[in-house]
Structures are given as structure tokens and as C-alpha cells.
Amino acid sequence: MYMTAVYIVFIVIAILVASIRILKEYERGVVFTLGRFTGIKGPGLIIIIPIIQKMVKVDLRTVVLDVPSQDVISHDNVSVNVNAVVYFRVIDPEKAIIQVENFHDATSQLAQTTLRSVLGGHELDEMLAERERLNEDIQEILDKQTDAWGIKISNVEIKHIDLNENMIRAIAKQAEAERQRRAKVINAKGELEASKNLLEASNILAQNPQALQLRYLQTLSDISNDKTNTIVFPFGSELGKFFTPKG
The missing domain is CATH 3.30.479.30 (Band 7 domain)
Incomplete structure (x- = not known):
């Protein structure tokens, strides 16, 4: 009789242990009863019926x-x-x-x-x-x-x-060609802008002979700063009148 009672107590404890589930805050239990979905449980202490019910845990974290x-x-x-x-x-x-x-x-x-x-x-x-x-x-x-x-x-x-290595080399060559193309485009734009400025300056000087003579004299002044060379610079006929004695 004593052994029977112990056996019954043991079975009850085993059933209780098998029926208790603890789910963490980020877990949920999908419960099936006799194979059919019967609900989602958790988090916390969950009781399921052994053999009859089955629970599958699902983690909700990323x-x-x-x-x-x-x-x-x-x-x-x-x-x-x-x-x-x-x-x-x-x-x-x-x-x-x-x-x-x-x-x-x-x-x-x-x-x-x-x-x-x-x-x-x-x-x-x-x-x-x-x-x-x-x-x-x-x-x-x-x-x-x-x-x-x-x-x-x-x-x-x-x-x-x-x-692959061949493609890396091909891309490097393409990038270098693109850089050279851009450099040529920038250089061409610079030359075009410079030519426009020179044309504009020449038009202004052509319309104002005095400005041309002053620019001529300024060039002479800049060159004369170099003491190492002797420079012979011809005067134009228009400059002669600046140096002709009055009388």
C-alpha cells in the first residue's frame, strides 16, 4: 500500500513537471491540442496537458x-x-x-x-x-x-x-581613362575661357590706343626689373610722340 502511494505521488510530480513551461519575455508558445492549434501563450509560467497538448516555442527577437x-x-x-x-x-x-x-x-x-x-x-x-x-x-x-x-x-x-582580378584591372583602366578625359575637358574649358578673355582685352585695347600704349610701357617696366640681361625693345610710331620735344 505504501509503495502504491509513493508510486502515485511520483507520477503526479512527473506530470506536474512535464506540464510546466516557463517562457521568457521575448518568447511565445504556440499550443496544439490533439494536433489542432488552440492558442498562443506566454510569457511567464505556462501549464500544458502532457500527451494531449504540445507547445512550440518561438523567439520574437530580431x-x-x-x-x-x-x-x-x-x-x-x-x-x-x-x-x-x-x-x-x-x-x-x-x-x-x-x-x-x-x-x-x-x-x-x-x-x-x-x-x-x-x-x-x-x-x-x-x-x-x-x-x-x-x-x-x-x-x-x-x-x-x-x-x-x-x-x-x-x-x-x-x-x-x-x-575577379581581370575585372578590377579593367575598372581601374576605365577610371584612369575617365580621369584623363575630365582633365582634358577642364583644360579645354580653361583655354576657351582664356581665349575669350584675351579677345575681349584685345578689343578693348584696340578701341583705346592710349590704353595700348600704357600697357606697352608697363611691359617695358616689368622687363627692366631683370638686371642680368640687356633688352632692346623697339618703340612703335605711336609711342614716339611721348618722347618728342615740344617746340
Whole structure:
């Protein structure tokens, strides 16, 4: 009789231990009763009926998902290696457990295919220069497709876009050619501006002979400052009248 009572007490304690669950503040429990969804519980102390009920814990914190490197062929047929990071969290535990077998793996696979699809529709220059816009495009597509799973994609960041050595050298040559082109354009603009100024100055001097003579004398003054050379500078006929004695 004593052994029977001990056995019963042991069974009761075992049932109580098996029925008690403690969920943290960031956890929720999806409860199934005889295989049917019957509610979401937590956080705190949760009591479930052993054998009859089953509970699946879901973490509501933001998950950082590292998307493995993907080989991408850009729209202009350049092969690049791209990897990214995706930030997501569960906002509907019921959907996350019922609608998809493993929401973490499903989100990872979807992120990989979406990354290749989106980047493959852009040229290399766009990948390098417009990374922020591409991040937003990938995030929008992922967020729409994972909504049925109770998943919220909060952010997507492309980490690296790696090129092979031949492509790096080609881009370096292209950048150097572009710099030379810009330098030539700037130099040509400078020469054009200088020629316009010289033409304007010559027109002004041609309209005012006195200004021309003064400029001539100023040039003589500048040259005379050099004491190391003897300079013979001819006077024009117009300058002679400045030095002709009056009488």
C-alpha cells in the first residue's frame, strides 16, 4: 500500500513537471491540442496537458541572417560574388509555425534567390553606386513574400561585391581613362575661357590706343626689373610722340 502511494505521488510530480513551461519575455508558445492549434501563450509560467497538448516555442527577437556568397551575373554580363545580411523577426508565431516548416531556413533560401534575381537585373555600375537602393528593393520583395509566414524583414544590407582580378584591372583602366578625359575637358574649358578673355582685352585695347600704349610701357617696366640681361625693345610710331620735344 505504501509503495502504491509513493508510486502515485511520483507520477503526479512527473506530470506536474512535464506540464510546466516557463517562457521568457521575448518568447511565445504556440499550443496544439490533439494536433489542432488552440492558442498562443506566454510569457511567464505556462501549464500544458502532457500527451494531449504540445507547445512550440518561438523567439520574437530580431534574427541576424548571414546570406552566403552568391555568384551573380550582372545585366551587362559581369560575374561578381555578392553576400549580404538580412535582419528579420517573427511578428505572428502562429503563421511562423503553421504556414512554413522551418521559417529560418525558408527565409535564408528566399533571401539567396532574391539577391541573385534583383542584382542580376542591374549593371555592375549600379551595383557599386546604388547599393542603398538595391538594399531597399531586396527588402521590399522579401517582406512581401515572407508576410504569409508571419515574418517581418526589417533591413537588408549588401556586405561585399567582389570582382575577379581581370575585372578590377579593367575598372581601374576605365577610371584612369575617365580621369584623363575630365582633365582634358577642364583644360579645354580653361583655354576657351582664356581665349575669350584675351579677345575681349584685345578689343578693348584696340578701341583705346592710349590704353595700348600704357600697357606697352608697363611691359617695358616689368622687363627692366631683370638686371642680368640687356633688352632692346623697339618703340612703335605711336609711342614716339611721348618722347618728342615740344617746340
